Amino acid sequence: MTYVSSETNRVSRIKHRIAIFLTILCGSLMTFFIFAYAWKTTVKEYRETFRYDATIRNNLIIEYLDAQLLELDALRRFIEGETHLDKNSFQAFVKPMLERKGVQAVEWIPRVALNRRAEMEAAAEREGMGGYRIRERAPDGKLISAAQRDFFYPVYYVEPLLGNEKVIGFDLSSNKQRYDAIHAALQSGRPQATSRVTLVQEKGRQFGFLVFAPVRTQAKQIDGFALEVFRAGDMLENAIKQTKTIDLNTTLEDLSAPLEEKTLHKWVPNSRSTKSRIFNFDTSFFPLLEQDRIIEFAGRNWNIHVSATPGYSSDKISVWFLAILPTGLLITTLLTLYVNGLLTHRERAEILVQERTEHLTEANDKLEIYIAELKKSEENLQSQTTILEHEMTERMKAQEQAESANRAKSQFLANMSHEIRTPLNGVVGMAHLLAMTELTEEQLGYVESLKVSGSNLVSLINDILDLSKIEAGKVEIELSPFSLHNSIKEVVQTQHSAILKKGLSLDVNVSGDIPHVLMGDQLRVKQVLVNLLGNAVKFTARGGIIISAQVREQHESTILIQIVVCDTGIGISTEHHDKIFQPFVQEDGSTTRQFGGTGLGLTISRRLVELMGGNISVESTQGVGSSFKVALPFSLIKDSSTTEAVFEKVTYVLDGLPQRILLVEDDQINIAYGSNLLRKLGHDVIVVENGSACMSALENSTFDLVLMDIQMPVMNGEEALREIRKKEQVTGFHQPVIALTAYSLRGERERFLSEGFDGYVSKPLTTDDLVYEMKRVTGITQSSK
Numbered sequence: 001m002t003y004v005s006s007e008t009n010r011v012s013r014i015k016h017r018i019a020i021f022l023t024i025l026c027g028s029l030m031t032f033f034i035f036a037y038a039w040k041t042t043v044k045e046y047r048e049t050f051r052y053d054a055t056i057r058n059n060l061i062i063e064y065l066d067a068q069l070l071e072l073d074a075l076r077r078f079i080e081g082e083t084h085l086d087k088n089s090f091q092a093f094v095k096p097m098l099e100r101k102g103v104q105a106v107e108w109i110p111r112v113a114l115n116r117r118a119e120m121e122a123a124a125e126r127e128g129m130g131g132y133r134i135r136e137r138a139p140d141g142k143l144i145s146a147a148q149r150d151f152f153y154p155v156y157y158v159e160p161l162l163g164n165e166k167v168i169g170f171d172l173s174s175n176k177q178r179y180d181a182i183h184a185a186l187q188s189g190r191p192q193a194t195s196r197v198t199l200v201q202e203k204g205r206q207f208g209f210l211v212f213a214p215v216r217t218q219a220k221q222i223d224g225f226a227l228e229v230f231r232a233g234d235m236l237e238n239a240i241k242q243t244k245t246i247d248l249n250t251t252l253e254d255l256s257a258p259l260e261e262k263t264l265h266k267w268v269p270n271s272r273s274t275k276s277r278i279f280n281f282d283t284s285f286f287p288l289l290e291q292d293r294i295i296e297f298a299g300r301n302w303n304i305h306v307s308a309t310p311g312y313s314s315d316k317i318s319v320w321f322l323a324i325l326p327t328g329l330l331i332t333t334l335l336t337l338y339v340n341g342l343l344t345h346r347e348r349a350e351i352l353v354q355e356r357t358e359h360l361t362e363a364n365d366k367l368e369i370y371i372a373e374l375k376k377s378e379e380n381l382q383s384q385t386t387i388l389e390h391e392m393t394e395r396m397k398a399q400e401q402a403e404s405a406n407r408a409k410s411q412f413l414a415n416m417s418h419e420i421r422t423p424l425n426g427v428v429g430m431a432h433l434l435a436m437t438e439l440t441e442e443q444l445g446y447v448e449s450l451k452v453s454g455s456n457l458v459s460l461i462n463d464i465l466d467l468s469k470i471e472a473g474k475v476e477i478e479l480s481p482f483s484l485h486n487s488i489k490e491v492v493q494t495q496h497s498a499i500l501k502k503g504l505s506l507d508v509n510v511s512g513d514i515p516h517v518l519m520g521d522q523l524r525v526k527q528v529l530v531n532l533l534g535n536a537v538k539f540t541a542r543g544g545i546i547i548s549a550q551v552r553e554q555h556e557s558t559i560l561i562q563i564v565v566c567d568t569g570i571g572i573s574t575e576h577h578d579k580i581f582q583p584f585v586q587e588d589g590s591t592t593r594q595f596g597g598t599g600l601g602l603t604i605s606r607r608l609v610e611l612m613g614g615n616i617s618v619e620s621t622q623g624v625g626s627s628f629k630v631a632l633p634f635s636l637i638k639d640s641s642t643t644e645a646v647f648e649k650v651t652y653v654l655d656g657l658p659q660r661i662l663l664v665e666d667d668q669i670n671i672a673y674g675s676n677l678l679r680k681l682g683h684d685v686i687v688v689e690n691g692s693a694c695m696s697a698l699e700n701s702t703f704d705l706v707l708m709d710i711q712m713p714v715m716n717g718e719e720a721l722r723e724i725r726k727k728e729q730v731t732g733f734h735q736p737v738i739a740l741t742a743y744s745l746r747g748e749r750e751r752f753l754s755e756g757f758d759g760y761v762s763k764p765l766t767t768d769d770l771v772y773e774m775k776r777v778t779g780i781t782q783s784s785k
Contacts, residue, residue: 012350016343023336026375031328034382038324042317047289049316050248054291054306057243057250061304064239065297068228069191069211071097076213076226079108087127090157098159102235103228104199104208105164108157109172110224114150124156129168136174146171153182153225172227178210184299185212186222193298195257196264199231206233207264209254211298232265244269247312255294255301264302269309288313320389331378342367420742423669428764430669433676477611481637482522484561485510488547491529498537505544513551514561519635524608528616529563531601532628536567543568543625552631559634566627572620605630659704659778660684664694664720665740666712670763674707674740677767689713691720698724698735705778708757710741717741718755725756736777740765 078093079085085108094106112120117134124132134154136146143166146152153173158164172178177194185192191213199208209232212225236252237244251266293304346367349360431450439447492508499506529547536545546566553560609616613633620626661678665671666689678685686703688694692715694706706724710717717739724735738759739752749760759777761769 009347009351012347016340016347019343020336020340023339024332027328027332027335030379031325031332034328035324038320046313046317050289050308050312051291053243053246053248054289057240057246057248057306058291058293058304060242061236061239061250061252062293062295064235065295068100068103068230068235069298071100072191072211072213072226072228075106075228076215079215079224079226080217087129087157091159094159097228101238102231102233104231105167105229106159107155107167107227107229108224109153109212109227110156111222112152112154114148114152117152120154124169133169134171135169136171143170146174149173153178155227156224181210181212181299182225185214185225188299189214189222191298193300195254195300196232196261199229206231208232209264233267236265236267240267247309247315249307249309251305251307253303253305255303257300269311335374339371423667428766430673433673433680436680477521477524479519479521479635481517481519482525483516484514484518484525484549484634485516487522487526488529488549488563491526491533492547494530495533495537499545502537502541504537504540504542507544507546509546509548511548511550514549515559515636517637518559518561519637520632521612524612525632528605528608528630529565531605532565532630535601535628536565536569536626539626540567540569554636557636559636561632561634563630563632564627565630566625568625571622571624571626572618573622658682658684660702661686662694662697662703662706663687664689664691664706664712664717665709666690667709670709674765677765677770678707681771691715691717691723694720695723704736705774706735706737707740708737710739710743710752721756738773738777 075094075097079090082089090108097103097106110120112134121132121134134146134152135143138144146154151173152171154169154171155167158167173182177197181192181194191211193212194210196207196209199206209230211228211230213227214222215224215226217223232252236250240250247269249266249268252264253262254264255262288308288310290305290307293306295302295304346360346364350357427450431447434443434447434450488508488510492506533545533547544567547564548566549561549563551559552562606616609630609632614631616628616630618626618628661683663671663674663678663685665674665687671687671689675685675687686697686701688697690712691708694708695715697703698706708717708720715723721737724737728734736758737756738761739757740761740763741748741752742763743752748762752760759773761773
């Protein structure tokens with residue numbers, strides 16, 4: 001019996017050790033397998049991220065180089081089209097090209113035959129380029145008269161001239177690098193770049209290169225070259241400025257050059273320190289990736305080499321997988337201890353109570369099943385964890401894509417608003433001008449329909465733009481003292497004619513205990529009330545409308561006011577009460593067809609009310625009417641001087657005499673509308689089509705007022721204003737200037753006034769807005785005098 005017991009114990013101990021070993025082995029293998037998989041996934045994501053970032057940087061560089069060639073081609077076509085090219089026209093055309101970082105100089109290089117050398121030098125002297133001679137550089141570095149050759153390629157015009165005076169007249173064919181590029185351009189007839197050159201002005205800081213673009217005569221013979229000199233370093237830095245925050249080394253190489261002259265420039269980011277990170281990976285596990293992109297630029301093969309920095313690797317590699325090892329080993333250890341305890345307990349039970357062997361065996365079987373289930377649960381937990389992490393990653397990517405799409409939509413809508421407002425100004429303006437002429441009753445009806453349609457189109461643009469700004473989070477609530485009483489009166493006035501036309505009654509009841517001055521966003525409050533009152537008028541055929549305002553709560557520094565707009569219109573069915581506040585939704589399709597509208601008014605109103613900290617609700621019965629309730633919180637004002645300032649009105653009274661006005665506008669329809677409107681108002685109008693012509697007109701004559709468009713060719717409105725204000729510092733005379741623009745976003749008025757404009761009127765122009773702003777600006781001017 002003792003032998004049997006001893007043998008049983010020995011076998012039990014062996015099984016015990018095997019169980020512990022298997023537990024450790026399985027747990028460790030599982031942990032290292034999961035860790036290896038996570039590491040592999042991390043490496044893959046790291047490579048994909050690098051490939052994406054490197055591709056973006058390559059594309060930016062290629063787009064920049066293409067833009068430079070387009071500018072050079074534009075200069076070539078300009079020279080070919082100029083019958084009498086002179087220094088001033090050349091300087092004016094290349095001025096925008098020099099503003100781009102990386103452009104060292106722009107030059108005109110004529111092709112001069114030997115028998116025309118003296119003729120060309122004499123022509124240069126007649127143009128004011130005294131002492132012009134075709135020269136070359138001697139071995140000792142001095143400039144001497146160029147040796148006799150079949151053709152010369154001297155520098156005739158160069159911008160900027162400052163610092164490049166010695167280049168004038170230098171024969172580029174006397175330099176091998178320049179001549180090789182000239183010869184290649186002559187052979188191919190296409191733009192040709194040089195290999196890298198050392199720019200004298202850079203003092204060795206960076207290399208440069210030249211691009212020659214052949215200029216042809218009307219007979220298609222090459223007459224010379226438009227030349228652009230680039231600083232490779234500045235050009236590369238400007239091309240990748242949108243991605244500077246990405247720690248990627250970028251090298252621009254000329255594969256057509258000898259090995260020792262291949263590198264044009266290498267850009268190295270100011271890498272952020274990785275010492276603050278807990279883990280910095282060795283390159284053997286996460287290599288510093290590289291990518292090459294070979295392109296053809298101006299007859300030469302270039303390579304864009306992008307490589308990752310240690311800082312880039314540290315930023316882009318997630319360290320979450322490192323937690324797998326300690327977590328797995330910890331779980332394995334705990335499980336091993338647990339199994340060891342169970343087995344030890346079983347051994348002791350077998351030694352103490354042999355007679356209960358069968359019971360212990362049964363319990364052990366159950367225990368093993370439990371352990372298996374525990375392992376299975378652990379596997380399921382790990383699998384769910386992996387799935388959850390993947391879903392979180394996908395959701396983050398989807399959120400980023402949605403935010404990017406929303407920003408793109410907002411920018412698109414803003415641009416479309418600007419582009420639509422410009423021609424719309426002509427449509428609405430011509431309608432106003434037509435209404436001021438002698439028309440038949442039928443024609444007046446057509447004009448009124450045109451004006452209403454234009455007004456509806458402006459309202460549609462504003463609604464879409466407002467919703468876009470709200471969704472993009474660009475709407476800010478601006479608090480200032482205002483009168484709620486006056487605001488309600490002004491909103492009612494905007495619908496007065498429509499109410500009279502439909503024969504509706506209107507009652508306005510504003511509680512007497514509402515303070516006359518409150519602190520809030522007057523513009524947004526009025527916008528909400530305009531939407532609600534406009535809907536009430538639109539959907540009410542007979543009966544009346546009631547607007548009421550009363551205090552719901554009042555505290556020491558705040559007050560809650562409820563504004564209610566009731567109508568006896570078509571009403572809204574109960575199931576549509578929530579839907580009407582959703583974008584682009586009306587009660588049903590027939591409502592849209594009968595009454596029109598975008599379905600954005602209530603959506604914008606609800607979001608504006610919520611931004612101001614309030615709420616909006618509706619009570620309505622179909623066929624009976626609707627009641628919209630808006631509860632808004634405001635701050636109370638105790639300073640009497642502030643209250644008086646809100647009601648203070650400043651009026652500028654003019655003498656009514658005709659004024660001499662300079663209208664600066666490039667759109668022909670807007671020119672016709674603006675000039676005719678001003679003349680009908682009794683003013684003398686002179687029209688010019690860009691900022692440069694405006695400056696010439698101001699130099700040759702005087703004007704009481706300048707109406708300035710913003711987007712124009714040659715010189716835009718903002719550039720022209722800066723020139724006007726700069727000259728005023730010398731003359732001491734202030735020229736009143738009003739900005740006329742299709743930029744109508746909130747804040748644009750303040751921006752233009754801060755830049756120095758005296759007034760601002762957004763397109764489409766209305767007679768009242770234009771006349772009011774003209775009176776205000778000229779009134780201010782007169783008072784200042």
